[in-house]
Amino acid sequence: MLFTPGVTDCSPAEAGYDTSRIGVLNAHFQTLIDQKKIQAASYCVSRYGKTFMHGAMGPLSFREDSTDPLLPTTVHNIASITKAITSVAIAKLVEDGILRFDIPVGAILEPLNVAPFDKIDIYSLLTHTSGLFPDCAGSIPYHKSYWQLIEEYFEKYTPEDGDPDWITAALSCGVNKKVGEEWQYCSFGFCLLGEIIKKVTGVTAEQYIEEQILKPLGMKDTVWELTPELAKRAIIRNERHEKRLNDLVNGTQPEDLQIEQLWDTVSKTGGGLASTPANLIRFANMLLGMGTLGDTRIVGRKAVEKITTRTLHGVPDYCWGNDVKDRSYGIGLDMRRGPAFLYSETSYFHEGAGACCMAIDPTEQLAAVWFVPFVGDNWYAEGLFNVTNIIWSGLI
Numbered sequence: 001m002l003f004t005p006g007v008t009d010c011s012p013a014e015a016g017y018d019t020s021r022i023g024v025l026n027a028h029f030q031t032l033i034d035q036k037k038i039q040a041a042s043y044c045v046s047r048y049g050k051t052f053m054h055g056a057m058g059p060l061s062f063r064e065d066s067t068d069p070l071l072p073t074t075v076h077n078i079a080s081i082t083k084a085i086t087s088v089a090i091a092k093l094v095e096d097g098i099l100r101f102d103i104p105v106g107a108i109l110e111p112l113n114v115a116p117f118d119k120i121d122i123y124s125l126l127t128h129t130s131g132l133f134p135d136c137a138g139s140i141p142y143h144k145s146y147w148q149l150i151e152e153y154f155e156k157y158t159p160e161d162g163d164p165d166w167i168t169a170a171l172s173c174g175v176n177k178k179v180g181e182e183w184q185y186c187s188f189g190f191c192l193l194g195e196i197i198k199k200v201t202g203v204t205a206e207q208y209i210e211e212q213i214l215k216p217l218g219m220k221d222t223v224w225e226l227t228p229e230l231a232k233r234a235i236i237r238n239e240r241h242e243k244r245l246n247d248l249v250n251g252t253q254p255e256d257l258q259i260e261q262l263w264d265t266v267s268k269t270g271g272g273l274a275s276t277p278a279n280l281i282r283f284a285n286m287l288l289g290m291g292t293l294g295d296t297r298i299v300g301r302k303a304v305e306k307i308t309t310r311t312l313h314g315v316p317d318y319c320w321g322n323d324v325k326d327r328s329y330g331i332g333l334d335m336r337r338g339p340a341f342l343y344s345e346t347s348y349f350h351e352g353a354g355a356c357c358m359a360i361d362p363t364e365q366l367a368a369v370w371f372v373p374f375v376g377d378n379w380y381a382e383g384l385f386n387v388t389n390i391i392w393s394g395l396i
Contacts, residue, residue, distance in 0.1 A: 006044065006054030006072030006278065012394070015047040021394030022053055028382075028390055032372065033058045037380045040070040040235070043370035044277035045391060049285050049293075053391075054278065061236040072277065075221060075234040076371045079271045079352030083190050085283060086269040087126055087332025089197060089209050091303040098200050101126070101331065105192060108199050111167045112192075119179045122196065125189040126332045127312055131177040134184035136319045146170040146188040154262040164265050167195065183317040183327040187270035194267025205267045216296050217282045222275040224268055234274070237354075237373060271352070277369045284360050284367035307331040308348050308362070340385050342392040349388075357384050364395055 029041035040058025106113030153169035194205035317327035344363035372383035
């Protein structure tokens with residue numbers, strides 16, 4: 001087993017945790033690596049704000065002849081865990097009186113100030129109940145995704161067209177449900193939330209989140225764009241990713257610079273951050289601290305209570321083949337319950353594609369972050385749901 005331990009604050013015993021379960025977790029990850037379901041694994045787990053489990057195993061690169069190990073400090077794309085951080089940014093603007101969850105999006109973003117989009121509010125974007133097409137809509141005949149429509153718009157765009165209006169271009173596909181009718185996971189909706197942040201603050205959503213959340217929490221390895229130094233210690237997932245990292249290290253410009261620059265105008269708030277397990281655990285512990293980490297206040301207790309309390313009841317979920325009649329969800333945070341999970345009823349979490357997870361249990365004051373980069377385009381519950389149960393099984 002190619003294992004590298006990370007920095008911890010205390011022993012498992014001091015955190016009220018059964019040390020033997022760490023071996024079970026490591027063995028589980030190694031089995032998934034051996035089965036070629038995941039490339040590698042890394043994790044960081046804390047209780048009462050103190051890290052007692054932290055490590056990484058497996059290779060840094062997808063290449064079979066690679067000998068460099070994945071490290072606890074290796075940087076990963078956190079994909080949709082970004083949405084949890086975006087949700088806190090919106091909650092911060094709500095408690096500052098700049099926004100409300102029930103404000104129609106069209107009151108801020110003009111392209112949505114017409115039917116059928118004028119019924120969509122900030123709350124429905126955060127809870128994936130806006131009626132906008134979900135990420136899994138690719139199976140709908142003749143459907144063009146928001147990203148495809150934006151790409152087609154950018155390919156035809158010229159500077160003479162004025163400021164890029166990718167929102168109007170994307171909305172040309174309309175909606176497929178009424179607001180509140182179904183839970184439909186929609187990353188595009190979180191890009192719109194980024195545009196809302198930009199509109200009401202006067203700075204990009206990326207800058208707002210960096211200045212108001214990431215920097216105050218000391219999350220130095222959590223970034224929207226990798227620096228050359230961070231690119232040197234990023235996980236290498238495939239040939240295209242490898243080339244991108246090498247270009248960053250060498251300062252090479254992308255071949256189609258204009259398209260790249262146009263895509264930079266689209267808010268990355270649906271899935272654009274990169275981070276490490278130890279950095280993300282700081283964000284998780286801020287939420288466990290009801291908005292505060294140490295002496296640093298990010299949001300207030302009532303804002304955290306609001307977004308981490310179940311808010312959807314009786315709303316069905318049919319995404320990715322699901323047949324769930326009552327989707328449990330908070331405001332920007334997942335609250336799935338049922339027989340699959342050992343965590344407390346108060347728990348909430350967010351997954352990221354590819355894959356990674358951040359899970360938080362206020363009852364046990366436990367926070368866990370783990371990265372399990374799947375091989376290929378596959379998805380394995382064993383890398384997410386099963387891992388949750390192994391981690392929670394060690395609580396004494």
